[in-house]
Amino acid sequence: MKQKQVYMDHGATTPVREEVLEAILPFFREQYGNPSSLHAQGREVRHAVDQAREVTAKALGAGPDEIFFTSGGTESNNLALRGSAKKRGSAGHIITSSIEHHAVYDVCRDLEKEGHKVTYLPVDRYGLVNPNEVEAAITPDTFIISIMAANNEVGTLQPVDQIGAIAKKHNILFHTDAVQVVGQLPLDLSKLDVDFLSLSAHKFNGPKGIGAIYKRKGVRIDPLYRGGGQERKLRPGTENVPGIIGLSRALELSVNEIPEKKKLLEGLRDQLIQGLLKIEDVVLNGHPELRLPGNVNVSFKYIEGESVLLSLDLQGIAASSGSACSSGSLEPSHVLSAIGLDHQTSHGSIRFSLGRGNTEEDVEYVLKNIPPIVDKLRRISPLRKPG
Numbered sequence: 001m002k003q004k005q006v007y008m009d010h011g012a013t014t015p016v017r018e019e020v021l022e023a024i025l026p027f028f029r030e031q032y033g034n035p036s037s038l039h040a041q042g043r044e045v046r047h048a049v050d051q052a053r054e055v056t057a058k059a060l061g062a063g064p065d066e067i068f069f070t071s072g073g074t075e076s077n078n079l080a081l082r083g084s085a086k087k088r089g090s091a092g093h094i095i096t097s098s099i100e101h102h103a104v105y106d107v108c109r110d111l112e113k114e115g116h117k118v119t120y121l122p123v124d125r126y127g128l129v130n131p132n133e134v135e136a137a138i139t140p141d142t143f144i145i146s147i148m149a150a151n152n153e154v155g156t157l158q159p160v161d162q163i164g165a166i167a168k169k170h171n172i173l174f175h176t177d178a179v180q181v182v183g184q185l186p187l188d189l190s191k192l193d194v195d196f197l198s199l200s201a202h203k204f205n206g207p208k209g210i211g212a213i214y215k216r217k218g219v220r221i222d223p224l225y226r227g228g229g230q231e232r233k234l235r236p237g238t239e240n241v242p243g244i245i246g247l248s249r250a251l252e253l254s255v256n257e258i259p260e261k262k263k264l265l266e267g268l269r270d271q272l273i274q275g276l277l278k279i280e281d282v283v284l285n286g287h288p289e290l291r292l293p294g295n296v297n298v299s300f301k302y303i304e305g306e307s308v309l310l311s312l313d314l315q316g317i318a319a320s321s322g323s324a325c326s327s328g329s330l331e332p333s334h335v336l337s338a339i340g341l342d343h344q345t346s347h348g349s350i351r352f353s354l355g356r357g358n359t360e361e362d363v364e365y366v367l368k369n370i371p372p373i374v375d376k377l378r379r380i381s382p383l384r385k386p387g
């Protein structure tokens with residue numbers, strides 16, 4: 001009998017859904033024209049890209065002229081931060097948090113080397129940024145605040161509405177990395193004080209290597225590349241047409257499904273959390289309520305998260321380690337350190353991220369498999385509980 005497969009790593013990436021694949025395929029086969037070409041094939045594809053931009057904008061409560069397609073979340077984050085720093089021209093001050101994704105965090109580190117000052121705000125033990133601390137950190141040189149909408153590791157949702165209002169009050173740009181939120185939770189940019197928002201299609205059942213940045217109308221930044229005049233000169237380079245079509249279709253579908261999907265995933269998430277917390281010496285990381293619908297991050301004390309992962313993998317369960325950073329170094333994740341976890345607890349962390357297609361049966365399968373794995377690993381662990 002084939003082993004059951006349970007995919008609970010939707011925070012890393014998601015499968016492309018069938019409707020999206022169907023929408024994309026013609027743009028590899030028949031509609032291969034370059035949208036900048038003046039002939040009929042080109043014009044047809046230009047029309048499709050324009051339509052995709054409109055669909056994308058509508059799904060976010062934005063205008064089509066506020067959407068720029070990029071290669072993904074990483075590029076969108078780089079563009080917001082570096083593009084506004086470049087436009088400013090002189091060294092300034094940036095406010096961000098200590099739990100941002102590397103695509104913001106490392107860019108800020110680079111900008112520091114280029115002469116900018118950066119404040120990395122601490123978070124509380126649930127991973128929350130305090131808006132009052134954002135306001136208190138503002139200096140006359142602050143030109144941009146970048147705080148993620150939801151954390152990719154522990155799932156904590158940030159008060160971006162309040163932070164945006166503070167930024168607006170002080171006439172400072174506000175960027176939010178919403179890669180983990182778009183397509184998962186309702187978002188209406190017409191009601192938020194946000195100047196830039198990053199999103200990535202592969203997190204909502206779209207293709208990889210395509211994303212977008214929302215840039216509020218009237219906000220000016222410099223492009224990072226020079227080339228053709230594509231994306232109104234902000235992001236030159238021949239458009240990834242199949243990707244753009246796929247992004248817009250995936251976004252449209254996932255945004256329409258948010259109410260039911262959110263309810264379903266929150267139910268599964270809470271069922272999984274409750275089951276995991278029944279195991280001795282397991283702690284939940286992130287906020288108990290203000291968290292992504294599909295995010296579960298727990299630490300299994302006295303064992304290594306990687307060992308749990310490998311054992312789960314043998315049972316057909318895909319999750320991810322909460323501690324190892326992408327380089328595979330032994331340093332615990334900066335996010336888990338920022339919420340106050342000690343090294344040992346941090347190394348015992350696992351993230352399960354639920355998504356479209358997960359069922360109650362999947363949760364039960366995980367909950368059935370975990371206790372013997374944890375038991376076995378604890379018996380051979382050198383980190384055994386004292387006493």
Ligand SMILES: Cc1ncc(COP(=O)(O)O)c(C=O)c1O
Nearest residue numbers: 072073074101103152179180200
């Ligand atoms: C919060 C966050 N920001 C940015 C990214 C990077 O997005 P992409 O993979 O599209 O470059 C990710 C992906 O893991 C993410 O979770």
